[in-house]
Amino acid sequence: MPLISSDFKPSIPFRNGHASTIYSALLRKPVKPGQERERLILPDGDFLDLDWTRKDEPRDRLILLLHGLEGNAQRPYMLGSAGIFSENGYDVCAVNFRGCSGEPNLRFRSYHSGATEDLSAVLQHILKRYDYEKIFLKGFSLGGNLILKFLGERSELTRHITAAAVISVPCDxxxxxxxxxxxxxxxxxxxxxxxxxxxxxxxxxxxxxxxxxxxxxxxxxxxxxxxxxxxxxxxxxxxxxxxxxCSSLQFIESIATPTLLLNAKNDSFLGAKCYPEERCRDHAYVHFESPRFGGHVGFVTAGSYYYSEKRSLEFLSFVK
Known part of the structure; x- marks a missing residue:
């Protein structure tokens, strides 16, 4: 422990990694939750657009969602996660990285796999403006790598994170x-x-x-x-x-936040170094699950929500 055995087995067409990857990215049509956009001005004068999903009644739990390379808060995997967490008592803040919200950012720099300073700026803003009892992180691909790096850096802000889930992460x-x-x-x-x-x-x-x-x-x-x-x-x-x-692999051993890492074995984006089984085998906090199927940010199942979304909700909801 905490290596997690997985019994995820999708229907036959989606046992093919490419089918799962492509269907979930291009053909899935999740119900779009209501969103309200907030623009956050960063310390260097640039901006991030945050897409919030909130209910009228106050909630004490918040989850931050971080997308993958050239993604945004409107990608199906982001909308699916926003929907399932909103339905289960969480406020949701979907972060659009610099230049990813439909408008060019203002600086020559942009976003990248290790830009934890921008995640820190979002967290500082939330801690200053809002009063959540628990804050969770969920990231996909590039966004997952960024979260693992952030948690492993063990900054002062890390103590405010209750738990995290990261999906299809290119750890190397x-x-x-x-x-x-x-x-x-x-x-x-x-x-x-x-x-x-x-x-x-x-x-x-x-x-x-x-x-x-x-x-x-x-x-x-x-x-x-x-x-x-x-x-x-x-x-x-x-x-x-x-x-x-910026590869998160080197930061995993330093993580002291309960974290689920879910990488499918048939993810064609990931090589052997992206499956840190040995680093996680005796890890006290990082739970590594590697099902045979899922593709890259796929994990297609019947119904409104996919396996990675249900699994993330299950893991995060049971962290005390």
Whole structure:
């Protein structure tokens, strides 16, 4: 313990990892919970948009949701989580990372897998303005990596987190990049790259002194993007330095917050280093569950809510 055996077994079509990944991302139509947007001004003058789901009666529990690469608070996995937690007594704050809420952010920098300073800013804002007895975190893919890193850094803010759940986490960023570069993942990689190239082209038009057009034209792969933009915009030497410093794998042993880590074995985005079984085997706080099926942020089941949503609710609700 706490390695968790899993009996999750979806219907036959969704035992294929790609089917689960694609269906949940592109074809799922969750009921959209009511949302109210709040704009948070960050210490550097930039902003984050927070999409709140709240009921009229006051609640003492809040869950923060963090999306994945090029996601936002309106993605099906975010809406599904907002719905199930709202129905079960939680206020929900879905965080849109910088530049992900439908409007370009104001700075040359953006978001990345290790930008825990922005999560800290959200928490400081909530602690100052609201009075929740318990605060929980849930993150997907990139957002899950960020949460594990945040918890492992053990800042003063960490003590305010009751528990966390993270789904489909690329615990080793370089290992995940290698997987995304495989032929079977070509369409996923190209989809990410198209969106990222559009954003960096917009950055170049506003900040030509920080990045010239030649640099934008050199971005042919996800690693190129991290070499040319991510590292330059966020203070890393290069892509490999970014992957090394921001991979959550190295932070897991330091986590002292009850945490569920759910990574499917047939997640094509994840390599062997993204399954930290040995680090979690005798861990007092990090519970690692790795079902055979689920794909990447998939875990499709019949009904309104998916396995990862039900499992996260179950885990977080029983933490004292």
């Amino acid at each position: 960023l370089h290992d995940s990049l290698i997987q995304l570069n495989r032929p079977a993942n070509w369409l996923y990689a190209q989809r990410f790259l198209k969106s990222l190239r559009e954003k960096v082209a917009e950055k170049q038009s506003r900040f030509p002194d920080a990045l010239d057009q030649g640099g934008v034209d050199q971005i042919k792969s996800l690693k190129d993007f991290d070499d040319i933009y991510t590292s330059r915009a966020h203070g890393f030497k290069d892509a490999l330095d970014y992957y090394q410093k």
